[in-house]
Amino acid sequence: MDxxxxxxxxRDLAALPGGAGREQAVAAYMAEAFRRYAAKVEVDxxxxxxxxxxxxxxxxxxxxxxxxxxxxxxxxNEQGYIYFDANGILDERVLLDTKVEVVTGxxxxxxxxxxxxxxxxxTPEELARPVNIGDLWLDVGADSSAAVAALGIKVGDPxxxxxxxxxxxxxxxxxxxxxxxxxxxxxxxxxEALAAAPxxxxxxxxxxxxxxxxxxxxxxxxxxxxxxxALSLDTVPAAxxxxxxxxxxxxxxxxxxxxxxxxxPHALLGAVYSAKIVRALRAAAAGAGIPWQEDVFxxxxxxxxxxxxxxxxxxxxxxxxxxxxxxxxxxxxIGDIASTxxxxxxxxxxxxxxxxEDMTNFL
Numbered sequence: 001m002d003x004x005x006x007x008x009x010x011r012d013l014a015a016l017p018g019g020a021g022r023e024q025a026v027a028a029y030m031a032e033a034f035r036r037y038a039a040k041v042e043v044d045x046x047x048x049x050x051x052x053x054x055x056x057x058x059x060x061x062x063x064x065x066x067x068x069x070x071x072x073x074x075x076x077n078e079q080g081y082i083y084f085d086a087n088g089i090l091d092e093r094v095l096l097d098t099k100v101e102v103v104t105g106x107x108x109x110x111x112x113x114x115x116x117x118x119x120x121x122x123t124p125e126e127l128a129r130p131v132n133i134g135d136l137w138l139d140v141g142a143d144s145s146a147a148v149a150a151l152g153i154k155v156g157d158p159x160x161x162x163x164x165x166x167x168x169x170x171x172x173x174x175x176x177x178x179x180x181x182x183x184x185x186x187x188x189x190x191x192e193a194l195a196a197a198p199x200x201x202x203x204x205x206x207x208x209x210x211x212x213x214x215x216x217x218x219x220x221x222x223x224x225x226x227x228x229x230a231l232s233l234d235t236v237p238a239a240x241x242x243x244x245x246x247x248x249x250x251x252x253x254x255x256x257x258x259x260x261x262x263x264x265p266h267a268l269l270g271a272v273y274s275a276k277i278v279r280a281l282r283a284a285a286a287g288a289g290i291p292w293q294e295d296v297f298x299x300x301x302x303x304x305x306x307x308x309x310x311x312x313x314x315x316x317x318x319x320x321x322x323x324x325x326x327x328x329x330x331x332x333x334i335g336d337i338a339s340t341x342x343x344x345x346x347x348x349x350x351x352x353x354x355x356x357e358d359m360t361n362f363l
Contacts, residue, residue: 001188010173048221050221051204060231061222073155078144088213092133101159103158112140114138115136170253171334173334185337186341187206191205201228201352218306222306223309232317236248237297254293257294258292259278267300271307281343303315321336
């Protein structure tokens, strides 16, 4: 898939609202798109979308998640201000004066602005205090709780960043939800490339749900598929002026990241990736002339639940660098995303059923 088509896919996918547990719009898009390439497409009870290719006995699962970080409506006061809580890991600082969308149970979208006390009125003590999500409010233009109710907004409705898309210089772009709509776009690029490929194993591409709150959808998918091996596609924070390389080695424009291990201590989630799959990914990249990067990172991905499902699933991870993590203005390089799609395609084309079987052996 060429870069222009891939960029258009990401733009369209990122525009969809899909907070964790409320990914219906993204799941519907992925199911429809998968049906262009796969004869068998399924959606399970938690919203995971599956596309199957090949008929071999061995099973390979490749996943990317459909959800994005966001919020839930928590309380609506008499003046019509909406208070909210996080749905996923948020840096409260990026919420200040940010445009968002509230999605009602009927699917209507209302634009709002997150507010905070005016800078003119803040004391030095207030300025020095960390931003607390409980101090922020959402203004949708209503002047009473009854006016909010008339819009169809209720407690529990999901909130996501306002949709936008801008192309920057040098092949870079900014939008919300690059994490992980870029991975979803890669799944579709791989589906297009391998639709007629003679695979000696069964390939299942899965668009998973609820990654941002503990990779719950991926756990369900792995339990359902019982794959022999798995590959997780996601994004990773890239180096920036404030982040030294020993904290984040990945850089924009450097190509896909092949990971060895990850772990986020406070969440008790992470994975140590299969040494055999890591070697095979490196060989596929070298064989296809694709530059790649390597890392060990303090985070988790869908591999955290897939790798330890059932009797264990040897897993690999290919990740795309992006800046401004979990913010409404994430930044990525379309070249990195195209290279990720090319690497995954090369890995899957080279892969044989015998190699899959060998990868299931730890020794």
